[in-house]
Amino acid sequence: MALTTAPNPTPPARETVRASAKSRRPGRTRHGEGLAGYVFLSPWLLGLMAVTAIPMLLSLYLSFTNYDILTDLSDVEWVGLANYERMFTADPSYWHAVQVTLSFGLIAVPLKLAAALGVALLLNRAWRGVGLFRGLFYLPSLLGGSVALAIVWVSMFNRDGAFNSFLSLFGIQGKPWVNDPEWSLETLMVLAIWQFGAPMVIFLAGLKQVPTELYEAAAVDGAGKLRQFVNITLPMLSPVIFFNLVLETINGFQGFTSAFVLSNGTGGPVDSTLMYTLNLYITGFTELEMGYASAMAWVFLVAIALITVVFFSTGRFWVHYSDGDGN
Amino acid sequence: MVAQTPTLPRPGGTPAATRRRPSGAGRQAVRLLILVAILAVVLYPLFWMVGTSFKSQEEIVSNIGLLPREFTPGNFADGWTNFDVNFGRFFLNSAVVSLLTVVGNGVSCLLAAYAFARLRFRLRGLWFAVMIGTLLLPGHVLIVPQYILFQKTGMVGAAWPYLPLVLPQFLATEAFFVFLMVQFMRGIPRELDEAAKIDGATSYGIFRHVILPLSRPALVTTAIFSFIWTWNDFFRQLVYLSDLEDYTVPVALTLFIDSTSQSAVGPMFAMSLLSLLPVFLFFIAFQRMLVEGINTSGLKG
Numbered sequence: 001m002a003l004t005t006a007p008n009p010t011p012p013a014r015e016t017v018r019a020s021a022k023s024r025r026p027g028r029t030r031h032g033e034g035l036a037g038y039v040f041l042s043p044w045l046l047g048l049m050a051v052t053a054i055p056m057l058l059s060l061y062l063s064f065t066n067y068d069i070l071t072d073l074s075d076v077e078w079v080g081l082a083n084y085e086r087m088f089t090a091d092p093s094y095w096h097a098v099q100v101t102l103s104f105g106l107i108a109v110p111l112k113l114a115a116a117l118g119v120a121l122l123l124n125r126a127w128r129g130v131g132l133f134r135g136l137f138y139l140p141s142l143l144g145g146s147v148a149l150a151i152v153w154v155s156m157f158n159r160d161g162a163f164n165s166f167l168s169l170f171g172i173q174g175k176p177w178v179n180d181p182e183w184s185l186e187t188l189m190v191l192a193i194w195q196f197g198a199p200m201v202i203f204l205a206g207l208k209q210v211p212t213e214l215y216e217a218a219a220v221d222g223a224g225k226l227r228q229f230v231n232i233t234l235p236m237l238s239p240v241i242f243f244n245l246v247l248e249t250i251n252g253f254q255g256f257t258s259a260f261v262l263s264n265g266t267g268g269p270v271d272s273t274l275m276y277t278l279n280l281y282i283t284g285f286t287e288l289e290m291g292y293a294s295a296m297a298w299v300f301l302v303a304i305a306l307i308t309v310v311f312f313s314t315g316r317f318w319v320h321y322s323d324g325d326g327n
Numbered sequence: 328m329v330a331q332t333p334t335l336p337r338p339g340g341t342p343a344a345t346r347r348r349p350s351g352a353g354r355q356a357v358r359l360l361i362l363v364a365i366l367a368v369v370l371y372p373l374f375w376m377v378g379t380s381f382k383s384q385e386e387i388v389s390n391i392g393l394l395p396r397e398f399t400p401g402n403f404a405d406g407w408t409n410f411d412v413n414f415g416r417f418f419l420n421s422a423v424v425s426l427l428t429v430v431g432n433g434v435s436c437l438l439a440a441y442a443f444a445r446l447r448f449r450l451r452g453l454w455f456a457v458m459i460g461t462l463l464l465p466g467h468v469l470i471v472p473q474y475i476l477f478q479k480t481g482m483v484g485a486a487w488p489y490l491p492l493v494l495p496q497f498l499a500t501e502a503f504f505v506f507l508m509v510q511f512m513r514g515i516p517r518e519l520d521e522a523a524k525i526d527g528a529t530s531y532g533i534f535r536h537v538i539l540p541l542s543r544p545a546l547v548t549t550a551i552f553s554f555i556w557t558w559n560d561f562f563r564q565l566v567y568l569s570d571l572e573d574y575t576v577p578v579a580l581t582l583f584i585d586s587t588s589q590s591a592v593g594p595m596f597a598m599s600l601l602s603l604l605p606v607f608l609f610f611i612a613f614q615r616m617l618v619e620g621i622n623t624s625g626l627k628g
Contacts (some may be wrong), residue, residue: 036530037448044439044458044505047498052461055472062472069478122362127355135614136366139373142610142617146559147577148599151584152376155592162375165391194369201618254465257561257577264584277467277562284471285566297468304465 063295068288076291083295094296096271097279100185104275105252108189112252113244116196120203121233134204138197150191150261154178157187178262181272188258188273199244206240207233235320242319246311250304256281276300380596387592399593403601406594410582412572414598421558421575424492428557429550431496432504436549437542439499440508441534445520462502467562474566484569491567496553504549511545512538551613555606576602 038045063083065076087094119137123130143149156162157177164174177183214232223231234241259273260281267274267282280300284293374393380402382395390396407414442448443455477483477491499505515538523533561577568574574582580602583595610617 033446033530034448037442037446037451040438040442040446040530040534041448041454043435043497044442044499045454047435047495047500048457048461050476051473051495051498051500052464052469055469055476058475059469059472062475069475073475073479119362119365122358122365125355125358131615133362133366134618135610137369138618139610140369142555142606143373143559143603146603146606147561147580148602149372149376151580151595151599152372154584155379155596156372156375160388162371162391168391194372250463250465254467256467260561260565261581261584264581280467280471281562281566285474290471290475293471297471300465301468304463308463 059294059297062291063298065291066289067291067294069290070288079291083292084299086292087295087299093271093274094279097267097274097276100272100274101253101255101276104185104189104192104255105249108192109245109248109252111189112193112196112248113199113241115193116199116244117203117237117241119196120200120207123200123204124207134201138201141195141197144191144195145257147257147261150258153187153191153258154262157183179269181268181270184262184269184272188255188262191258192252192255199248202240202244203237206237210236238319239321242311242315246308249307249311253304253307376596376600380593380600382593384593402593402597406591406598406601409591409594409598410571410579412574412579414576414579414601416572417574417576417579418602420489420573421577424489424564424575425554425557427489427493428496429553431493432499432501432549432553433546435497435499436501436504436508437539437546439505440512440542441538443505444509444512445533445538446530458502458505461500462506464502470563470566477567483567488568488570488573492563501553504553507549508542508545511542515541547613548616551609551617555609558606 062076064078064080066079066082067073067076123133123137140149158164158179159174159176161177163177167174175183177187210233214236215228218228218232254277255275256277259267259275259278263269263273263278265278265282265286267278276296277300280293280296283296284290378393378395379387381399382390382402383397383399386395386397386399439458443451443458473491473495474483482488482490482494519537519541520533523537528536559577564575564578565581568578571579576598580595580599583591583598
């Protein structure tokens with residue numbers, strides 16, 4: 001019907017049109033589109049195989065071997081479950097790393113989300129300048145994962161760092177926080193919390209979706225600010241809280257750069273910043289125990305998967321999806 | 328820190344709007360004050376970094392103020408040439424890796440997204456589910472086998488050592504960007520495809536003349552985030568790069584930590600500051616887009 005307006009009527013296309021006139025179109029188009037689908041998808045499929053699937057299987061296989069990068073792949077020795085056994089029974093530093101990672105994730109992530117939500121609530125009013133504030137609060141999220149910022153952070157909590165200078169204003173004698181096993185991980189937690197801008201932006205978008213009528217109705221019914229927050233804001237925001245929680249937890253457990261910079265790649269002082277991924281890196285690339293590192297990677301993968309499953313199955317009880325949400 | 332607050336409240340200006348309701352104005356002022364205080368704390372480390380990179384070694388220890396008493400730009404020159412290879416090389420290496428990643432992600436993710444969003448083919452649902460699955464796959468899990476494969480195929484430590492960093496980006500392995508573009512393309516009216524199809528366009532034609540031009544915003548978002556994330560990335564660059572002259576900026580920066588001598592603190596800060604400059608410039612140029620990009624990609628799931 002619109003043949004006259006054709007911008008680029010290429011010859012083969014005309015054939016397609018003619019074919020359609022003979023009502024052979026559905027099958028034909030489908031076939032052509034199916035082929036085209038795989039043509040367009042081919043880089044992704046290749047990547048899935050070469051960069052994800054094959055390495056995953058290789059890693060699973062290696063986790064049952066004592067492979068190190070120096071020997072030939074054909075000469076690896078099958079050791080059965082020895083790597084897993086060692087991990088669970090004979091490697092205290094592994095469990096230490098698990099503990100460090102868990103405490104990092106369980107403390108830093110909730111505090112980061114709380115900061116994000118708090119600032120988002122303060123910003124959730126339309127007024128001039130809100131965009132600037134939003135942008136500036138977001139800036140640390142953009143810079144914070146870098147080595148450069150980790151370096152700054154470590155210096156800031158060093159003996160002569162800005163934090164101790166600040167404390168000295170109140171006559172408090174600081175300490176070299178980053179060199180103290182009791183405090184080194186905490187400085188990294190503060191660095192993670194400092195990057196609350198990204199979840200904050202997502203909270204802000206979520207807050208915009210909450211219909212103002214709900215608050216008006218609640219106010220008419222005499223509900224105070226706190227009750228409005230608990231009974232309207234939190235439930236309406238729960239899908240966004242859930243999204244942030246899943247994302248930030250998975251990211252949090254993978255923290256690497258700041259721990260590497262603080263400890264110069266050792267996980268110190270006294271293994272206090274030995275995050276799981278840092279431990280994996282040391283095992284695989286410093287000690288070259290790649291079979292063992294692969295076993296660690298698989299346990300990590302399974303743990304992350306389990307955590308995700310737990311999130312999604314418990315989410316059913318507290319995540320409230322309103323009708324018009326569209327998600 | 329506290330002394331800084333009075334200079335900031337400029338942007339908040341709401342007096343005209345709130346003069347009519349004094350109680351609202353008061354609350355707004357308190358809100359603004361709290362925000363400015365938090366902002367001062369949040370931005371302090373960045374100001375401190377800038378200040379320290381212009382301080383002399385003696386002042387870094389003794390002067391607890393933000394601003395240097397004596398302006399010392401020499402830190403930049405010292406830092407630039409602190410190692411056997413100068414920082415210009417590291418910046419060039421980082422730029423090569425980041426820009427190739429931008430191109431790779433843009434092209435490959437766009438192709439995959441078009442297939443997922445618009446074309447019908449067998450097993451599409453399955454592949455899409457797999458793609459979503461890889462979205463949550465922790466990247467650190469695969470680093471050991473990936474390294475082995477790249478090493479066995481001779482790509483690690485090759486004359487051009489960046490293939491292991493760049494090649495995966497040309498194979499749409501950043502599922503996040505595929506997903507972002509799929510979501511974007513779903514928002515492009517299907518009537519446009521149908522019209523082009525009636526006019527005789529093939530799948531390729533629709534991609535080239537309808538989807539590609541209209542996907543420019545998603546492409547720009549992908550490009551900006553690809554660049555910033557790769558520029559800041561450390562883990563993979565640390566694993567794959569072993570020769571000093573191949574180092575990217577983040578890997579080179581860690582060399583400062585090795586040198587235990589205190590003399591390198593000023594230069595270390597200067598180079599750290601310099602390394603963040605491209606990201607910061609992106610932030611200034613695309614602030615709105617970055618913030619909104621996080622929004623749309625994050626929420627429309």
